[in-house]
Amino acid sequence: MSTAPEDVRLQASDPAVAKAVAAPVLLALGARGGFDVARLDEFAIALDIAIASAVPGPVRADMRLTGGRLSVTVSPVAPDRLHGRRVLLEELAAGVAENGDAIALTLDG
Amino acid sequence: MAEGTDALAARAADGDPAARAELVERLTPLVARLARRWEGRAAREDLQQAGMVGVLSALDGFDPGRGTAFASYAAPFAVGEMMAVLRGSAPVHVSRTGRDLAAAVETAADALTAAHGRAPSPAEIATAAGLDEEEVVTGLAARRALAPPVPDTALEDAAGTDDAVEALEARLAVGHLLGELDARSQAILVMRFGLSPNFVADLEHWHYDTFQIKWRPSVAYNFPRGFVTFTIDKNGKTDELKIDQPNNDFWFYELTPHRVK
Numbered sequence: 351m352s353t354a355p356e357d358v359r360l361q362a363s364d365p366a367v368a369k370a371v372a373a374p375v376l377l378a379l380g381a382r383g384g385f386d387v388a389r390l391d392e393f394a395i396a397l398d399i400a401i402a403s404a405v406p407g408p409v410r411a412d413m414r415l416t417g418g419r420l421s422v423t424v425s426p427v428a429p430d431r432l433h434g435r436r437v438l439l440e441e442l443a444a445g446v447a448e449n450g451d452a453i454a455l456t457l458d459g
Numbered sequence: 460m461a462e463g464t465d466a467l468a469a470r471a472a473d474g475d476p477a478a479r480a481e482l483v484e485r486l487t488p489l490v491a492r493l494a495r496r497w498e499g500r501a502a503r504e505d506l507q508q509a510g511m512v513g514v515l516s517a518l519d520g521f522d523p524g525r526g527t528a529f530a531s532y533a534a535p536f537a538v539g540e541m542m543a544v545l546r547g548s549a550p551v552h553v554s555r556t557g558r559d560l561a562a563a564v565e566t567a568a569d570a571l572t573a574a575h576g577r578a579p580s581p582a583e584i585a586t587a588a589g590l591d592e593e594e595v596v597t598g599l600a601a602r603r604a605l606a607p608p609v610p611d612t613a614l615e616d617a618a619g620t621d622d623a624v625e626a627l628e629a630r631l632a633v634g635h636l637l638g639e640l641d642a643r644s645q646a647i648l649v650m651r652f653g654l655s656p657n658f659v660a661d662l663e664h665w666h667y668d669t670f671q672i673k674w675r676p677s678v679a680y681n682f683p684r685g686f687v688t689f690t691i692d693k694n695g696k697t698d699e700l701k702i703d704q705p706n707n708d709f710w711f712y713e714l715t716p717h718r719v720k
Contacts, residue, residue, distance in 0.1 A: 373600065373603060374597075377599050377600055378596045380581075381599075382592075384580050384582065385580065386578035387578050387580065388572075388578035389578070390581075
C-alpha cells in the first residue's frame with residue numbers, strides 16, 4: 351500500500367472526455383491504495399455521476415491518494431443536475447461535500 | 460486471381476497493414492449492408508464505423524482451420540458493435556485483451572469473494588489470477604466499459620430527476636440482492652427457450668444487474684460473448700430482462716419475455 355500522497359490533476363475539454371479518462375486513473379490510484387474492488391467499483395460510479403453533473407465544457411477532476419484515503423474533486427458542477435443525485439452519491443462514496451461549484455467525494459480505507 | 464478473404468484476414472491478423480487496409484475495403488459493403496437495418500436509429504457513418512471496429516476485433520479470434528468464412532465469423536462482431544452504438548453504451552472500444560483481462564479479473568474476484576466472504580483488493584486478484592496489478596486495473600476498467608453500470612443516457616435524459624436516480628438505484632440493487640443468495644442459488648440461473656429446447660444457457664453473474672451468457676454444448680452456434688440484463692421494480696421484483704447476444708442469425712432483442720410466475 352502506498353503511504354506518500356499521490357496527486358493526479360486532470361483537465362478535460364468536455365465531461366464525456368473526463369468520464370472516459372478519469373475512471374481508469376481512479377481505479378489505478380485505488381489499486382495502489384489497497385481498496386477492495388467492490389468499493390472501488392462503486393466509487394468509480396460515484397465519479398461517473400459527479401462528472402455527469404458537470405457543466406458542459408471544460409471539466410477538472412483532482413484526485414488524491416493519501417493515508418488510506420482516496421478523494422476526488424470534480425468542478426464545475428451544476429447544482430440543479432447534482433440535486434437529485436446527492437442521495438445516491440452518498441451511498442456510493444464514504445464522503446460527499448459540495449463547495450461552491452465543486453463536489454468532493456472520498457473513500458476511506 | 461484475387462486473394463481470398465480468409466487468407467487476407469489471416470495476413471491482417473498477423474499485423475500486415477496492407478492486408479488490413481484491403482480487408483477493410485473488401486468488407487465495407489458487408490458492413491454497410493448490415494448497418495442499413497438500423498438506419499434512422501443512429502447515424503449511418505457511426506454504425507458503419509462501429510461495424511468495422513467489430514470486423515477488425517474479430518481478427519483476434521479468427522481461426523481459418525475451423526472452416527468458417529471470415530465474413531461469416533466477423534458479422535456477429537460487427538452487429539454487436541452496432542448494437543452498442545444503438546444502446547449508446549460503448550463509447551470506448553474494448554480490445555480483445557481488455558475483454559480477456561476483464562473476464563480473468565471477474566473470475567478471480569468471484570472466487571476470492573466466495574472463499575473469504577469479502578471483496579478482494581486488486582493486489583489479491585493479481586496474485587490469484589497470475590496477473591500484475593496494472594493488468595488487473597486494465598481488466599477492471601474494461602469490465603466497466605463492457606457492462607457500464609451507469610447508463611449515461613438515462614441520467615442525461617432526465618438529468619437530476621428522481622426517476623433517473625431511482626432507475627439507477629434499482630440497477631445497483633440487483634447486484635446487492637444477488638449477493639444475498641447462497642452460492643448454489645447464484646449458480647443455478649438458467650436461461651431456456653421453450654420452442655427451442657436445445658437453446659439452454661447458464662447465466663454467470665458479471666456485474667451488478669448483468670449476467671454473462673454461457674451457452675451449453677447443446678447449442679451448436681458459436682456465439683461471441685453475450686449478456687443478459689435484469690431490471691427490478693420498486694418492490695424488488697424482476698421487472699424486465701434484456702438479452703444482448705451479438706450474432707447474425709438470431710435476433711434475441713426482438714423477443715419479449717413474459718413473467719410466468
